[in-house]
Amino acid sequence: MTLPPQTLAEQILSHACGRPVYAGEVVTCAVDLAMVHDSIAPAVIRILTEELGASGVWDRERVAVAIDHVAPAATIQTATAQDGVRRWALEQELPHFFETGRGICHQVLLEERLARPGLLVVGSDSHSTAYGAVGAFGTGMGATDIALALATGQTWLRVPSTVLVRARGELRPGVSAKDVALFIARELRADGATYEALEYHGFDAFSLGERTTLTSMAVEVGAKAGIVAPTGAALADDEVPEWLGVQPGATYRRVLDVDLTALEPQVAAPNFVDNVTDLGEVAPSERVPVNVVYLGTCTNGRHEDMAAAARILRGRRVARGVRLIVVPASSQALQQAAEDGTLSTLLAAGAAIGTPGCGACIGRHMGVLAPGDVCVFTGNRNFRGRMGSPDARIYLASPEVAAATAVTGYLTDPRTLASLPA
Amino acid sequence: MPRVHVFARDHINTDEIIPARHLTTDVESELARYAMEDYDREFVRRVRPGDLIIAGADFGCGSSREHAVWALRGAGVGAVIAPNFARIFYRNAINNGFLALECAGIVEAFQDGDEAVLDLAGGTITNLRTGQTLRFVPVPPFALAVQRAGGWLEYMREQDAGAAGTPTPPSLNTPSTEAGHGHPGTPQEDAHA
Known part of the structure; x- marks a missing residue:
C-alpha cells in the first residue's frame, strides 16, 4: 500500500514517531537533540532536578547547552545564575557545552553539525526554528517542556499543517535573504502560520546562512517549524x-x-515584525533619522552578513552621531571575518565589535537602547522594549540596509549609496 | 466575581508580558511585579487574584519564555481569554495548568472592569453587565486534568500514582493558588533596584 505524500514536517515527525503521521495528529515522539541556553537553563535545571527528580539527562550526546544570551554576564545576579548552569553542565559531563564567546546556540549547533537533516530538535528558544535551514524540524518550547525532554528524550507535538513558500527567480544586488524573510512576514502576517510549519521551495541557490535567515524568522509568523x-x-x-x-x-x-527577482529591500517599522513595507515606501517624502545600527543575531550575524556590510562600509565612515554595533553570531564567524579583512573594514569604518552571542537582541546587555533611540537592527524582533527602553524605536532590515544607514544616519537603500561620495 | 482586564490589541508579545530585563529570576512572586509592564505599567496595581485578562488574537507571541505564564499566574490572573494564542505560550500555559481559553468575539463582548462568570465545565463565559454569554473552544480533557492537578509535572505524578481518576473541571472562579512551575520559593531581594 502506498502512503499519501507527506510534507517535510510530516516526514521528520513520522521518522521520530516510528510510524507515518499526518497533520492534525497529536503524537509523542523521540527527540534527537535538545538545546538549552543560559537565559532559561536555570529554570530548566531546577525543574529537571527538583521537580522531576532526575539525576541527569537522558542522553548526554543529545544535549547542547550554550551560554549566549547574556554572555559575558552583565550583572552579578546573571553571572551567578550562569555559574550554576556551567557547574551543572560540567558535573553532567555534557560534551556539547558551549561557553561564553562561542556564539549563538542556533548558529553553533549548525556549525558543529549537531543539527542535521531529518532530526527533531527542541530548544528553549523560540528561534529554534532556525535548524530548518539544514532540513531539521527545529522548534522552541518553554522550560517545563525542555526539562521533560531532557529527562525522557520524548516530547509531544501536534503534527502541523504546512504553508508552502515557493520562490522563483534570483535576488538582485542590494536585496538579500532578510528581505525575503521580511516579505514572508508581510504577506503571511505575524499569526499567519500559527501552530503550522513553513516549507521553503526554490531556495537551492541559497547558502546555509541565507537559509538560516529565513528559518530563524519562521516563528515570527507563528510557525512551529520552518524547513x-x-x-x-x-x-x-x-x-x-x-x-x-x-x-x-x-x-x-x-x-x-x-x-525573488522583483523583490525590493524591505523594512519592518516599529513595533511589529509584520509591519513591513518596501524600504522606498517608508516616509518617502522625508528621511527617517537613525542613531543606532545593530548588526548581529541568529538571523543576520554570520560572516556573510558582516562581509555584506563591509562591502558597503569599505572606504566610508559611520555617520557622526551614529553608533554601529556588530555582534558576530559565532566565534567561527568572527574568526573568518578576522582572516579575510572584513573585521578590519568594519573597525576602520568605526564599528564597535561585541563578543559573539545574542548581544542586545533581548535587551539585557551589550548595547541596550535608550529612550528616543532609533535603531536599524538586523535581528528578528522589533517589539516595544525588545532591545532596552520601551521608548526606543526599532526597524528590522538587512545587513546591506543597516550598513548603508550607518553611513548616512538615516534609513538608506544600499543601492543609492553608490551615487554618494565614499 | 472575577473582573476582566481588556487588552484589546492583537499580537501582545512576551516582551510586553514580561520584559527580558526581568528574566533574572524564575521566582513567580518576583516576576509578578512586572507582569504586562511594557504593555500597561499600571496593571499590577489594578489586578486582583482571580481576575481575567481578555486579549486580542495571537496573545503571547514572541519568545519561548515560560516566565510569561509565571508572571501572569504570580500576579493572580485566573485565565487569559483570547481569539487564539501563540503556540509556545499556549503550550506553556497547559504545562502550568494555567488557563488559556480560545474564544472568538471575546474582545468585543467585554469592557475593562466588567465582571464575568467562567463556566469551565459548560465552556462558557458570561458578562454580568450585559448578560451576554460566549462559548469558548472546549479545553481538551487532558488539559483540564493538567489544570486540575496544578500543572503537567503534578499531573504526571498523579498518573504515576494511579490517583488521577476521571478528570473533573474545577471552578475557575476560585483559581488555584498552586504556583505552577515558576519558583514558588522565597522572593529574593529586588536585584533591579
Missing part, C-alpha cells in the same frame, strides 16, 4: 536521509509565491 527543502549546494556535505525530500502531492494549506 528548507534539503537540496542544493549548501547541503552538499550533509547526509540527507533517503526518506527526506519534497514529495509531489503533499498537502499544503496555503501556498505563498515569492518572486
Whole structure:
C-alpha cells in the first residue's frame, strides 16, 4: 500500500514517531537533540532536578547547552545564575557545552553539525526554528517542556499543517535573504502560520546562512517549524536521509509565491515584525533619522552578513552621531571575518565589535537602547522594549540596509549609496 | 466575581508580558511585579487574584519564555481569554495548568472592569453587565486534568500514582493558588533596584 505524500514536517515527525503521521495528529515522539541556553537553563535545571527528580539527562550526546544570551554576564545576579548552569553542565559531563564567546546556540549547533537533516530538535528558544535551514524540524518550547525532554528524550507535538513558500527567480544586488524573510512576514502576517510549519521551495541557490535567515524568522509568523527543502549546494556535505525530500502531492494549506527577482529591500517599522513595507515606501517624502545600527543575531550575524556590510562600509565612515554595533553570531564567524579583512573594514569604518552571542537582541546587555533611540537592527524582533527602553524605536532590515544607514544616519537603500561620495 | 482586564490589541508579545530585563529570576512572586509592564505599567496595581485578562488574537507571541505564564499566574490572573494564542505560550500555559481559553468575539463582548462568570465545565463565559454569554473552544480533557492537578509535572505524578481518576473541571472562579512551575520559593531581594 502506498502512503499519501507527506510534507517535510510530516516526514521528520513520522521518522521520530516510528510510524507515518499526518497533520492534525497529536503524537509523542523521540527527540534527537535538545538545546538549552543560559537565559532559561536555570529554570530548566531546577525543574529537571527538583521537580522531576532526575539525576541527569537522558542522553548526554543529545544535549547542547550554550551560554549566549547574556554572555559575558552583565550583572552579578546573571553571572551567578550562569555559574550554576556551567557547574551543572560540567558535573553532567555534557560534551556539547558551549561557553561564553562561542556564539549563538542556533548558529553553533549548525556549525558543529549537531543539527542535521531529518532530526527533531527542541530548544528553549523560540528561534529554534532556525535548524530548518539544514532540513531539521527545529522548534522552541518553554522550560517545563525542555526539562521533560531532557529527562525522557520524548516530547509531544501536534503534527502541523504546512504553508508552502515557493520562490522563483534570483535576488538582485542590494536585496538579500532578510528581505525575503521580511516579505514572508508581510504577506503571511505575524499569526499567519500559527501552530503550522513553513516549507521553503526554490531556495537551492541559497547558502546555509541565507537559509538560516529565513528559518530563524519562521516563528515570527507563528510557525512551529520552518524547513528548507534539503537540496542544493549548501547541503552538499550533509547526509540527507533517503526518506527526506519534497514529495509531489503533499498537502499544503496555503501556498505563498515569492518572486525573488522583483523583490525590493524591505523594512519592518516599529513595533511589529509584520509591519513591513518596501524600504522606498517608508516616509518617502522625508528621511527617517537613525542613531543606532545593530548588526548581529541568529538571523543576520554570520560572516556573510558582516562581509555584506563591509562591502558597503569599505572606504566610508559611520555617520557622526551614529553608533554601529556588530555582534558576530559565532566565534567561527568572527574568526573568518578576522582572516579575510572584513573585521578590519568594519573597525576602520568605526564599528564597535561585541563578543559573539545574542548581544542586545533581548535587551539585557551589550548595547541596550535608550529612550528616543532609533535603531536599524538586523535581528528578528522589533517589539516595544525588545532591545532596552520601551521608548526606543526599532526597524528590522538587512545587513546591506543597516550598513548603508550607518553611513548616512538615516534609513538608506544600499543601492543609492553608490551615487554618494565614499 | 472575577473582573476582566481588556487588552484589546492583537499580537501582545512576551516582551510586553514580561520584559527580558526581568528574566533574572524564575521566582513567580518576583516576576509578578512586572507582569504586562511594557504593555500597561499600571496593571499590577489594578489586578486582583482571580481576575481575567481578555486579549486580542495571537496573545503571547514572541519568545519561548515560560516566565510569561509565571508572571501572569504570580500576579493572580485566573485565565487569559483570547481569539487564539501563540503556540509556545499556549503550550506553556497547559504545562502550568494555567488557563488559556480560545474564544472568538471575546474582545468585543467585554469592557475593562466588567465582571464575568467562567463556566469551565459548560465552556462558557458570561458578562454580568450585559448578560451576554460566549462559548469558548472546549479545553481538551487532558488539559483540564493538567489544570486540575496544578500543572503537567503534578499531573504526571498523579498518573504515576494511579490517583488521577476521571478528570473533573474545577471552578475557575476560585483559581488555584498552586504556583505552577515558576519558583514558588522565597522572593529574593529586588536585584533591579
